[in-house]
Amino acid sequence: MYGFYFDQTLCNGCKACQIACKDKHDNPIGVNWRRVVEYTGGSWQVDGETARPNVFSYYTSMACNHCEDPICVTVCPTTAMTKREDGTVYVDQSKCVGCRYCEWACPYSAPQFNAQTGHMSKCDLCYDYRQTGQDPACVDACPARALDWGPIEELRAKYGDQNAFEPLPDPSITRPNLVIKPHRDAQPFGHGTGFIANRQEI
Amino acid sequence: MGVGFLEQDLRRRSFLKWSSAVAGSGALVGAALSFTGIPGVGSQKVAAAGDGMADADRTVWSACVVNCGSRCPIRLQIKDGTVARVLPDNTGDDTLFNRQIRACVRGRNMRQRIYSPDRIKAPLKRREGTERGDGQWDEISWDEAFDLFAEKLKYTIDTYGNEAIFKVYGSGVWNAHLGTSGGWGRLFNLLGGYLGYYSNYSYSQIGTITRFHYGNPDEQISNSFEDSIKHGRMLVLWGNNPQETRMSGGGLVFTSLEAAKTDGLKIVVVDPRHSDSVSLLADEWIAPRPGTDAALVAGLVHHLVSNNLHDQEFLDKYCIGFDEEHMPPGVPANASYRSYIEGKGPDGIEKTPEWASRITGVPTQVIKNFAFELAATKPVNIAQGWGPQRHANGENQARAIYLLSNVLGQVGIPGGGTGGREGYHWPLTQWFPDGENKVPVTISNFGWTDAIDRGPELTATKDGIRGADRLNVGIKFMLEYGGNMLASQHAENLKTREILRDQSKCEFICVVDNQFTGSAELADLVLPDTTTAERWDLAPSEYTGDMAYLIMCEKAIEPLYDSRPAYEMVTEISKRFGVQQEFTEGRDLEGWARYLHEEFNRKAVPGMPSFDEMKSVGVYRYVNPEGTTVALKSFRDDPAANPLATPSGKIEIFSAELYEMSQKWEFPGGDKGDRVTPLPEYVATWEGAEEAREPNAKYPIQLIGHHYKARTHSTYGNLTNLQEAHPQMVWLNHLDAADRGIADGDTVELFNDRGRVQIKAKVTPRIMPGVASLPQGAWMKVDAAGVDHGGSVNVLSRLHPAPVSKGNCQHTNLVQIKKV
Known part of the structure; x- marks a missing residue:
């Protein structure tokens, strides 16, 4: 089972990962298999002429998490959405009718409708690159080295097994193959005091 | 139903589902947990030497050469004569002095820049009988374009002298050993020189004042x-x-x-x-x-x-x-x-x-x-x-x-x-030689609109003219090469535009670029340059710490449409002045790259590979031999x-x-704060923090313009992938937004006596109350009423220089903001 690792302590939200993915897969505007969400919170204590901040912000870069329980596969009426033997989830373009059930079901909105093809599209963890011994494009793109990938057991052994942080969905829904190193201000899932600060971008 | 609808739907859905997070805040960070129990310091993985797509014809080294202060190698994969994919650096590692030079979001979008619909396809001449900025053009041949450029240049020199020629600041081709010059300065120097400028838009004040300290x-x-x-x-x-x-x-x-x-x-x-x-x-x-x-x-x-x-x-x-x-x-x-x-x-x-x-x-x-x-x-x-x-x-x-x-x-x-x-x-490798400029007079980087508008009035002690007590004629012939100063990267865009539209002042404007910018709209002649992918170059590092490097930029594809590298344009123009041999010294662009590399770079940097070896090596790193920099x-x-x-x-x-x-020094305008002080004391200025807080201030918000990830200044600013990733919005503190009934994502108007900008608001605690930031570099889109919908901060910044540097003060602006 393969998965991704993401380090919130390194990501400045530049989105080189998103663009590297878009460049490789020729995805049009509106289709981003990898996106970056900004989570921000806190406020200012204004006292007369002075103002003191108590503010936090951090980014999370997110693609398909190739889940243990991929709800997109479960709901697909045409069996187009499939798990490969290596655990990665892909959509067979010849079977997909573009009904978008998977998109509505996935808590991460990982499957995305490509209006140019009329089919769903999604991250396949750069299957072609992996076949030739290369890393997924997003992993090698990150200027901060915030991304890694590999067999999920190895990632968990190396980086731990945490992934329940705001503003991500409840990991119990699909059991994502994802490991996150939290930002010092990261808030545990269900206990967030912040908000998604870049709604337009995701 | 178009993509727009689907796209919007997708975004809304994403937002609704991602967690229970809701817009709005109030709770303090004190409650946030701190996680310290995770071992490891991030990915130590060294990238595999990936070859990218399986069926590429070839992969060549190139670079992103814009003015971000860094410089990144990229590898372009060529298929059937076109760039089919952009790959990152695959040399170096994750150690401090041999680090892999991974391009950011902008460089990774190079393919969209090369094939942008904004590429200029042929030389364009402003249509007879129209005004600058009217947007009516005639395509002309390269020979006609070169003749026109040479004729206007000769006329300017004969009529006004070399001091009337000016090459305005521009940094869209930054710090490439060959491309940054383009050869323009060398041509002007061979013809007697041109009016120069001191300092730059990045650090005019510190770059001018430091010599006193x-x-x-x-x-x-x-x-x-x-x-x-x-x-x-x-x-x-x-x-x-x-x-x-x-x-x-x-x-x-x-x-x-x-x-x-x-x-x-x-x-x-x-x-x-x-x-x-x-x-x-x-x-x-x-x-x-x-x-x-x-x-x-x-x-x-x-x-x-x-x-x-x-x-x-x-x-x-x-x-x-x-x-x-x-x-x-x-x-x-x-x-x-x-x-x-x-x-x-x-x-x-x-x-x-x-x-x-x-x-x-x-x-x-x-x-x-x-x-x-x-x-x-x-x-x-x-x-x-x-x-x-x-x-x-x-x-x-x-x-x-x-x-x-x-x-x-x-x-x-x-x-x-x-x-x-x-x-x-600092890199030890060699830039293209522009030669000696025999015109001793310089103005500040920011002083060119004044030099056009009222040239002969400008003096040393009032306007910072150097090398002479005053200007003789002002600017009559202006070249903008790879820059967007004319439209939106200078200040007070609407006033600047009026100065430029007056053809009795600056009589000829030529813009050379590979994208049709707002500056190109104001030109008399527009010449289509290539991107770096379409020509030879060598790109050094810049402000990259104690590791310097050199990047090979191989000509990856043929020039698109009827574009040409600037050096080839200047070569043709030099012929018309009979100085072709002096200009080229018999070399084409690749010849210069090879010559500079073999004659200078290999002698200056121990171990530097040959020019031909660099085509496969790609990037050559070298570190400060004295260890880390202790200034x-x-x-x-x-x-x-x-x-x-x-x-x-x-x-x-x-x-x-x-x-x-x-x-x-004289300050006839008498603006608050316009004075020279021998000590580094605090000086309250026009449109400063104190003026913003005066009771009943007309413009109570201090507006700054931070550098934005989507662009380097204005470069890359027209590309949809980057606009999607990093949309232009004004950052506004949630307390100021609440006072004005503004919610996150609302369209707001920022205005002062110099202009109006309408753009969406990013309502956030991430900026101080009383302060807003409109990221600099956005391309201006002015409607018939004079309102900018592109979000250019320089619609609102002031065409007034700092006291000693005579430089740009683009973070000193007061505005009011209201919901549209």
Whole structure:
């Protein structure tokens, strides 16, 4: 089972990962298999002429998490959405009718409708690159080295097994193959005091 | 149903589902948990030497050459004569001095830039009978274009002299060894020279004022981040935001993160905005109002001196002007910095932390604690960025931050610093030779609109004309090569546009670019340049710390449409003046690249591969042979043997030269803050923090314009992938937004007497109350009513220079904001 690792302590939200993915897969505007969400919170204590901040912000870069329980596969009426033997989830373009059930079901909105093809599209963890011994494009793109990938057991052994942080969905829904190193201000899932600060971008 | 609808739907869905997070906040961070139990420091994985797509015909090295201060290699995969994919650097590793130079979001989008629908396809001439900016063009042949350029150039020289020729600032082709010149300066120099400019839009104030403080005719660098990592205990990023302004993964994004990972190195960020450097690097964030940094320094120094925590020994030995015992001859009593902070100077005000608190907005206790921390945590590298100096009082802001490192005695020691920007190993490789400019007169980088509008009125002591007492004629022939100054990167865009539209002033404007910019719209002649992918070049590193490098830029594809590299244009024009041989010396572009590399680069850098080897090597790294950069070390070690280039040979906290200028320079406009001060004192200015807070202020919001990830200045600003990733929005504090009934995502209007901008609001606690930021560099889109919908901050910035540098003050603006 393969998965991704993401380090919130390194990501400045530049989105080189998103663009590297878009460049490789020729995805049009509106289709981003990898996106970056900004989570921000806190406020200012204004006292007369002075103002003191108590503010936090951090980014999370997110693609398909190739889940243990991929709800997109479960709901697909045409069996187009499939798990490969290596655990990665892909959509067979010849079977997909573009009904978008998977998109509505996935808590991460990982499957995305490509209006140019009329089919769903999604991250396949750069299957072609992996076949030739290369890393997924997003992993090698990150200027901060915030991304890694590999067999999920190895990632968990190396980086731990945490992934329940705001503003991500409840990991119990699909059991994502994802490991996150939290930002010092990261808030545990269900206990967030912040908000998604870049709604337009995701 | 179009893509737009689907796209919108998709986004809404994503937002609704991602967690229970709701817009709006209020809870304090104090409740946030801190996670410390995770081992590891991020991915140590070295990228596999990936070859990208399986069926590429070939893969060649190229680079992103824009003015971000870094420079990144990219590998272009070619299929059937077109660039089919962009790959990252696959050399180097994740170690501090051999780091892989991973391009940021912009360089990775190079393919969209190369094939942008905005590419200029053929030479364009403004249609006879129309005005500049009317948008009516005739395609002409290259021969017609060269003839027209040569005719206008000859006419200008014959009629007005060489001083009337000007090549305006532009940084869309930045720091490439060949491309940055394009050959234009060399041509003008062969024909007798041209009006030059001093300084630049990035750091005009600090680059001008530093010679009075440290004797350096440019900025004075500090120690490098690498040096802080090795030797420092504290790093202060003062108005310095490497995570957003220096985004290369081989440069300061990497080294500043390494600094953040370093145990025992505390990082403090001073910035009115909660930048990504604050969120990733800072152990502590201090937020002063824009333009009040010199007041913050005065309050800090007051507290240091009051508690005897200043380095008197250093000040006595290495500086003049700190106290009355160390003043240059012939100046009045009580003119020292110590007298200034103790209230013994002309203003009679003691610069206590309480005084500084009222001006800066930083609570008194925060100032006092910061002072104690600075004194207790040495060595400390105070590394200022270029934000503080891009103000109407920017010269003093920059000098004040230098001064703080002087008071702490941190200059020239490992782990310390000068208060300047973080140091670097400057590339040793060679730029295209432009030759000698025989016109001695220069104006400031920012002075060209004045030089067009009222050239002969400009003088040395009033307008900063150098090399002569005044200008003779002003600018009559202007070239913009790879830049967007004419439309939106200068200031007060609408007024600038009116100056340029008057054809009786600047009589000929030529714009050379590979994208049809707003500046091209204002030209008489537009010439289509290629991108770097379509020509030969060599690109050096820039401000990338103690690791320098050189990147091979191979011609990857044939020029698109009817575009040509600038060098080939200039070669054709040089023929028309009979100086082709002198211009080319018999070389084409590849010939020059090969010549410069073999003759200079290989001799300057040990181990440098040959030109042909570089085609496969791609990137060659080399490090500072002296180790990490410790700026002004020789001065610190032996100030008698290695004096500074100031009149006293020491650091001049009080500058006798500035004192003399304060008597002689003229400011006929009488704008608040337009004066020269011999000390780095706080000066309240026009449209500053104090004016914003006056009761019933017409324009109560201080507007700054931070550098944005989507663009380098305006370069890449027209590309949809980047607009999607980083849409243009104005950052507005949630308290100010609530006062105005503005919600996140609402369209708002920012306005002042100079213009109106309508753009969406990003309502966030990540910016100080009373301050807004409209990221600089957006392409202006003005409607018939004169309202800009592109979000160009320079619609609102003022065409008025700083007092000494005569440079741009783009963070000094007051506006009002309302919901549309």
